[in-house]
Amino acid sequence: MGLREVLLAVFAFGALAFALAVVSTRNTVYAALEFVAHLLCLAALYCLLDAPLLGVLQVMVYAGAIMVLFLFAVMMLDIQETGRESAFQGPGQVAGALLLAALLFALLVFGADRFPAAALAPAAAPGAPGVGADNVVRVARALFERGALVFEAVGVLLLTAVVAVMVMAKRRLEN
């Protein structure tokens, strides 16, 4: 087992462990922090999967911006601990959800069975994501050439979201 395999195992375990921690932690802020750790593990996995650009973007956008916004909202709301009430729904719902999640997992694994058992494609092959500085260029090509229309649509979506949030915030101020 080389260094890459060890790191893969560590970060894969970390991603799963922190995901479970998010679901089971009562305190919202601690759950958010565990989710940040989960995202960082995923970013490391992306880097190990020859996607350094996505790995860094994951840290920048998800961990650095989205989750900070989350924590900001949690702290601004100053949510009181919800008394003695459990953080979870009733036991029946938990059991049902557990069953459903297990079923979902089984279904996905069963479905993935039909994927071609792909061997590791050479990273520098034409059409592949590429390595090093090439990775940035190739992802940019995929993004701005084939995905140009989607890119514009996503831009419009983000703008719409910004305007929507502004409207929501403004209306409250007037009342």
Place this chain on the structure above:
Amino acid sequence: MHTALDSLNAAMSAHPLLVQALAAVAKTVFMMTVVMLIGGLILSWVERKQSAIMQDRIGANRAAILGVRAWGLFHNLADAAKGILKEDFIPPDANPFLHTLAPFLAVSTAVVAFAVLPFGGTVHLWGQSVDLTIAPLPIGILFVWAMMGMGVYGVVLAGYVSNNKFSLLGCLRATAQVISYEVATGLTVLGALLFYRSLDFRDMVAWQMGHNLGQVPFLGHLPDLGAVLAHIPAWGVFLQPLGFVLFFTATIVEMTRIPFDLPEGESEIIGYNIEYSGMKFMIFMMSEFVESLLFAWVIVLVFFGGWSLPGLHLGDGVAVLFGHALPYASGVALEAAAMALKIVFFLWFQMLVRWSLPRFRYDQIMHLGWKIMLPLALANLAVTGVLGVLAR
């Protein structure tokens, strides 16, 4: 003596891997020494002395060892001793693990970002080419931004786990300010990146060294100026003057220094670090100095040509300064000196800004960030992009 050197040369030439490994260790040790020495020690002394000079005071000068005062340099040692010996207080309701983690997160993210900053080009040692960067990443500048984004967590954690209303309010101020200006810091650099066509700091510096203003579209075609401009290096600051001014402003907000120091506001509105004492408090202070060095470094790399010195060209084993041949080693030394001087200049300039301007009001900071800097940065980027397409 001569034989020892010869045998060293022979051993190094025979083991290329050894050269690379030693270079990696040496680069890391050098960078960490520079960061810790400047960020941890020298900047706080410079700040004391510079503010004193600007305010017509003498500044800290009492600390002495055996009567030697050394211009107040020993005050840093006294500060360190005080920080270590002071009681490390953790509020009873705070989570001790997270309370301790916060200052380390704040400083370590800033320190880690230095791994992708080059402090020179490529040097040739015993037949091996060594990049003077700890981790030469092709996406270097994105890595710096990512680490900046992670640095917010130190402040967020400090404010939240202290279990104190004032630190929570301070941390809300800090978070909103820092994430607002991350937008500005990102967008203002993009204009320069359009010229360099790379996210790698080494490529940016190489582009700036390899071009002059006469080669820039539109500028080079000006009838009389074209020939004159050909003698001016194409540094980012000449290509993107507005981008530079905006970026410099945004970095000062990012490191929450005085005109924008609302997160801590040490003189009246206390901030996120009030429940910290001793060394942990000093680590928060240190993270600010480390960030100020980080941003000075990034500004020099992106906007001021990095280690390039106009008139100096380094070839393969030869150095030429305005047409005169120089020994290669002195050429390398000149480049290093140019880089160091530029960084020192920007550290000084940051201090100058800090001690010249009064603090902004919070709504003024937000107004500046979202209603002035963001549209200006977007306009700058759009104009640069359109001109770039027209010049094709």
Place this chain on the structure above:
Amino acid sequence: MFGVGFFLALAFALFAVGAFGVLTRRDPLVMFMCIEMMFNSGNLALVALSRYLGLASGHALVFFVVAVAAAEVAVGLGIIIAIFRTEKDVNVDHLSELKG
């Protein structure tokens, strides 16, 4: 050991954990994070598949997912804060205003 199957299985497990969290937690913010977790499991599968099948377009898709997630978080958090301002409570069980 670390073939594409390993990453897909990890992604599915994360998706299942996220789905479980959405279904069982009472705190809308944690539910939100669990939805993000499901997004991210999809991203992990995309990255792994584009690595093993040699497709750069998978990376572009991850970009779009992250952008959509950012928009979703902005609006979602806005809604949660708006609810909290009027209800002073963010427990999904107590949010039954629309009930007849």
